[in-house]
Amino acid sequence: MLREIRPAILVLVLLTAITGLAYPLAMTAIAGAIFPKQAQGSLIEKDGKVIGSALIGQEFKEEKYFHGRPSATVAPDPNDSSKTVPAPYNAANSGGSNLGPTSKALNDRVKEDVEKLKAENPSASVPVDLVTTSASGLDPDISPDAALFQVPRVAKARSMSEDAVRQLVTQNTQGRFAGVLGEPRVNVLALNLALDAAKPK
Amino acid sequence: MTVIGWIQILLFCVIVIALVKPLGWYMTRVFNGERTFLSPVLRPLERGIYWVGGVDERREQHWLTYTVAMLLFHVGGFALIYGLMRLQAVLPFNPAGQTAVAEDLSFNTAISFITNTNWQNYGGESTLSYLVQMLGLTHQNFLSAATGIALAMALIRGFTRSSMRTVGNFWVDVTRCTLYVLLPICIVYALFLVWQGMPQTLGAYVDATTLEGGKQTIALGPVASQVAIKMLGTNGGGFFNANAAHPFENPTALSNLVQMVSIFALGAALTNVFGRMVGNERQGWAIFAVMGLLFIAGVTVTYWAEANGTSALQALGLTGGNMEGKEVRFGIVASSLFAVITTAASCGAVNAMHDSFTALGGMIPLINMQLGEVIVGGVGAGFYGMLLFVVLAIFVAGLMVGRTPEYVGKKIEAREVKMAMLAILVLPLMYLGWTAVGVVLPSAVASMANAGPHGFTEVLYAYTSATGNNGSAFAGLTGNTLFYNLTLASAMFVGRFFMIVPAMAIAGSLVEKKSIPASAGTFPTTGGLFVGLVIGVILIIGGLTFFPALALGPIVEHLAMNANTLF
Numbered sequence: 001m002l003r004e005i006r007p008a009i010l011v012l013v014l015l016t017a018i019t020g021l022a023y024p025l026a027m028t029a030i031a032g033a034i035f036p037k038q039a040q041g042s043l044i045e046k047d048g049k050v051i052g053s054a055l056i057g058q059e060f061k062e063e064k065y066f067h068g069r070p071s072a073t074v075a076p077d078p079n080d081s082s083k084t085v086p087a088p089y090n091a092a093n094s095g096g097s098n099l100g101p102t103s104k105a106l107n108d109r110v111k112e113d114v115e116k117l118k119a120e121n122p123s124a125s126v127p128v129d130l131v132t133t134s135a136s137g138l139d140p141d142i143s144p145d146a147a148l149f150q151v152p153r154v155a156k157a158r159s160m161s162e163d164a165v166r167q168l169v170t171q172n173t174q175g176r177f178a179g180v181l182g183e184p185r186v187n188v189l190a191l192n193l194a195l196d197a198a199k200p201k
Numbered sequence: 202m203t204v205i206g207w208i209q210i211l212l213f214c215v216i217v218i219a220l221v222k223p224l225g226w227y228m229t230r231v232f233n234g235e236r237t238f239l240s241p242v243l244r245p246l247e248r249g250i251y252w253v254g255g256v257d258e259r260r261e262q263h264w265l266t267y268t269v270a271m272l273l274f275h276v277g278g279f280a281l282i283y284g285l286m287r288l289q290a291v292l293p294f295n296p297a298g299q300t301a302v303a304e305d306l307s308f309n310t311a312i313s314f315i316t317n318t319n320w321q322n323y324g325g326e327s328t329l330s331y332l333v334q335m336l337g338l339t340h341q342n343f344l345s346a347a348t349g350i351a352l353a354m355a356l357i358r359g360f361t362r363s364s365m366r367t368v369g370n371f372w373v374d375v376t377r378c379t380l381y382v383l384l385p386i387c388i389v390y391a392l393f394l395v396w397q398g399m400p401q402t403l404g405a406y407v408d409a410t411t412l413e414g415g416k417q418t419i420a421l422g423p424v425a426s427q428v429a430i431k432m433l434g435t436n437g438g439g440f441f442n443a444n445a446a447h448p449f450e451n452p453t454a455l456s457n458l459v460q461m462v463s464i465f466a467l468g469a470a471l472t473n474v475f476g477r478m479v480g481n482e483r484q485g486w487a488i489f490a491v492m493g494l495l496f497i498a499g500v501t502v503t504y505w506a507e508a509n510g511t512s513a514l515q516a517l518g519l520t521g522g523n524m525e526g527k528e529v530r531f532g533i534v535a536s537s538l539f540a541v542i543t544t545a546a547s548c549g550a551v552n553a554m555h556d557s558f559t560a561l562g563g564m565i566p567l568i569n570m571q572l573g574e575v576i577v578g579g580v581g582a583g584f585y586g587m588l589l590f591v592v593l594a595i596f597v598a599g600l601m602v603g604r605t606p607e608y609v610g611k612k613i614e615a616r617e618v619k620m621a622m623l624a625i626l627v628l629p630l631m632y633l634g635w636t637a638v639g640v641v642l643p644s645a646v647a648s649m650a651n652a653g654p655h656g657f658t659e660v661l662y663a664y665t666s667a668t669g670n671n672g673s674a675f676a677g678l679t680g681n682t683l684f685y686n687l688t689l690a691s692a693m694f695v696g697r698f699f700m701i702v703p704a705m706a707i708a709g710s711l712v713e714k715k716s717i718p719a720s721a722g723t724f725p726t727t728g729g730l731f732v733g734l735v736i737g738v739i740l741i742i743g744g745l746t747f748f749p750a751l752a753l754g755p756i757v758e759h760l761a762m763n764a765n766t767l768f
Binding site: 026183 | 376401421
């Protein structure tokens, strides 16, 4: 049995060096050369400044922008580090609400959001993804229904015709991969950038 | 449920089935020590490792030596992770300036990764430096997976060899598995993931100024290289807190499909390796059929439950299923499918928050783990877990016909059945026992995020996941407390090693027995009767053990939900 101690140390060290250092560092070098944009986080720059990542949702509250889904991410409370405070779309601390199907807190929150949205657009039924938090809190997408639901508000805030806004939504709608995988979706940041480009305000 | 949803499920199944034979063929060659197309590149490296490590690759080990070597290897792995986490503040590759991780959290995480559990009490992007992610976690993702496969090989040799004393060489099995199987696949796989949008960088977190002028700090890192092995090795520990739900850790529907396939690929292929090694591939397919049938049943229930949504959502006029805790790009079907796969396979990665699933939708992942994660299972671990149930099923069949049971030419006798029972019974002792403590101790109760039966399910899920070395969570539970860090670590340790050692004892006992040719009285283990019998044994043993606990958690919650009771 004692003769197993030497390999237990040396085989471990060698395999660790290969899988824990050589492999990730080599992949970093190769990926950076072949796919530099993705490897750096698919960052979007405007006028030389990073305004976000194409894959990471960000918070939109203004009427002139399409809104993403509610986000349950938190940040440490600046006054008491043992507590947390809500910090929607905190891309340095991802996470969901983790509220269960019989949670009163969840039900109250959804009910409040549904009422707000109904007041905003009484003519359409409220899409479920606009009142539920995503798993990561960073969902970059909303469903096409959720985007169309917000068209009247955005059009009014920008003094654009609803048809023009709706057309931008259609242009920014991605279908299922190969027509089969996943769900149709609209990237909120991309849509809002397209809006700004179409009619700066 | 929609047609396009079922097409996605079917597509997943077809790809996994198509991979079983080619991967099985390749892995059989690797573990028989034959030449492969990668040998010209890897053979010198392999020999170098043996030379430095003082390993004689032709010297095989008795099952006890094999097990001791495995345990020693894990002691080293534990020390490495624990040390790195405690010292990360003074080590390089720490652009976010993470401080030393607390003792109990480091202990929990180190146990978690050497046992292939990868339970996440740590917060990924908010706790760990890049060095710990790479040198601590990525490396152990490889080695705990390689260990699982090596042990499965040792057990398979127990069945295939006749009147011998040795079951293989642990160092050779682990090295060959890492170099020839895991590493080459991961290199290609990681590049694919980067192409899909996954970051792979050592650069610091980026501060962005959002369109509305807010500040957003975007966590980055060497993600793709870790995620590749996290999935392939059924480890499941996330680079980010939100795991495979994080857009950087699972950017597209295509990356999601490939991640799901890679969770099952090696575990499913091991059934074929077994079939090839015992000289009849149909033996492997029979086991695969057991796994497949249980899997489809689970997917159907979870998909149905999630697509229906909760009565609270329905009452507000919301259609489209239960989207709380799910991502739009995956939707209901890919989230439900992922949840069943990750718990069937001891992976534990999540692309949706299981805590927010409906009561029945979340019960299936729980049941998958409580059945011992034998539906494909963790790489290696699932296969030797399944063989334990096969031993019991054969024993039951033997009792019925009044003959000494035998399986692929080996007599199954008292010692094997005792060991199989030991391994199978120790698991519920851990998860039921600790759950009982967790729901009465006031300090532990304070960790629950949800009230009512859902809070109970959170605790039951945590210990089930830890004991099963799964690592997924009802993540509302605050696990990063002294009590949970220590008790979950003990559940992970017992769940891993009290399963491995009896399984290895079976290997050692079988390998010394003579192989006997099948006769007219041998119970055929390649047909539907055998498949049905194994499924029956799994469900009866599992069902009797944990049905009472399920009745207190998800079942009562489902009834409460239908009665519109909120907590």
